[in-house]
Structures are given as C-alpha cells and as structure tokens.
Amino acid sequence: MALNSKRMLLAGVVALWPVGALADEAPNAFSQPSPGYLEKFATTDQKVFVLERFDSEARLASRDIEQLVEPVKIDGATGRTIAGHALKLRGLRDCPKPTVIYNSQQTWQCAQAAVDYAGTVYNERATVILCKTLVLDPDQPGPLPASCFALVGNAGEHLRVANDDDAMVYLGLADIAVTADGKPRRPDLMKIQALSRSRGFQNAE
DSSP: OOOHHHHHHHHTTTOOOOOOTTTTOOOSSSSOOHHHHHTTTOOOSSEEEEEEEOTTTTTTTEEEEEEEEEEOOOTTTTEEEEEEEEEETTTEEEEEEEEEEEEETEEEHHHHHHHHHHHHIIIIIEEEEEEEEEEOOTTTTTTTTOOOOOEOOOOTOEEEEEEEHHHHHHHEEEEEEETTSSSSOOGHHHHHHHHHHTTTTTTTO
C-alpha cells in the first residue's frame, strides 16, 4: 500500500488537536485521549506502550509504562500483541466478511488488510501506544479486552491520535458485537459503523 494511501485512510479516523493541548487532562476509561495526553509519555529514542487499568467505577487503578522492543503483532482485525500483552479490541467482532474493499478500491482479504493498516500505524508511525481496559486482574486468562490509541506524526506534521477501534470499524474490518439480547456492546461506535456500511467497504464479494 502506498504511503499516501495510508495517510488518507488515517486522516479519516483520527482526531486533531493543537500540539501539546490538554496535556493535563485526567485519565478517562472510555474517551479518546488528546495528543497532549499521549505526548507526556513519549521518549526521544524509543516507542512506548502504556497500559491503563480502570476499576468498576471507571477510576484509574493502575498504569504500566514499558518501552517497546518488539514490533506490535496484529492478530487479525481485533487481536493485538503489544509488549507481550495479548489484547482484543473491546466489544468488536473480527472480520464480519472474509474480503473487503481496501487500498484504492482493491479487494483484500480482511485479515490481511487489518495487518497492513494496523501494522503501519503501530510499527511505522506511532511513538506512543496507549491501551485502556476495565480488567484489573493481570492474571485473567485470555486476551485482555481493551481500547487502543496511537500517537502518530513525523517531523513537520501535526501530532494526531489514531483510534484503533474506530479505524477497524470504519474500514469494515470489524463489526460491533452484540449481547445475547441483541444490544450493541459499543454503542459509541454505531455512527461510524453506519458510515462504513454506507461506503460499502464490506461489499467486496
């Protein structure tokens, strides 16, 4: 995929603030952080991973900060392995269709498109990666349900926040999971899922 294409896609799923804005904002279990919030974890020489755990009342319970020495592994549309932590994007369903329209109207396998897109964001463009979870027990078996964000922007660019949950839904690579009684597990992403479907990214077959 050409770099310009990746930037065009990225621009559709990020929020933009002035550099350094909101650096003192409080931790929040659900909202997208500002670039300033992520920038305060950045170092000059190595990529950083931040894992925030929130309690049942959405209060920050712990924060782990690690330097990343291995590339982020993209396990399909919703699976991520970051600094040895197995994660799954919270409330999302992996690859509802086996193929998607991706990269200038080309037909791609869904899992391959997820690896291409998310791998570029995390491994080529990000300087800080933040994941948030409501699971407090570090020994809980299975992937950790989380929402993940990356601070991106090279020299001369505005710093931006790439929202992994939003991107996977917007690109048609993931759908919102539902409860046993049919309620969406991520009502906050309903509008972006509707936008994705209006653009036909899952209509590759």
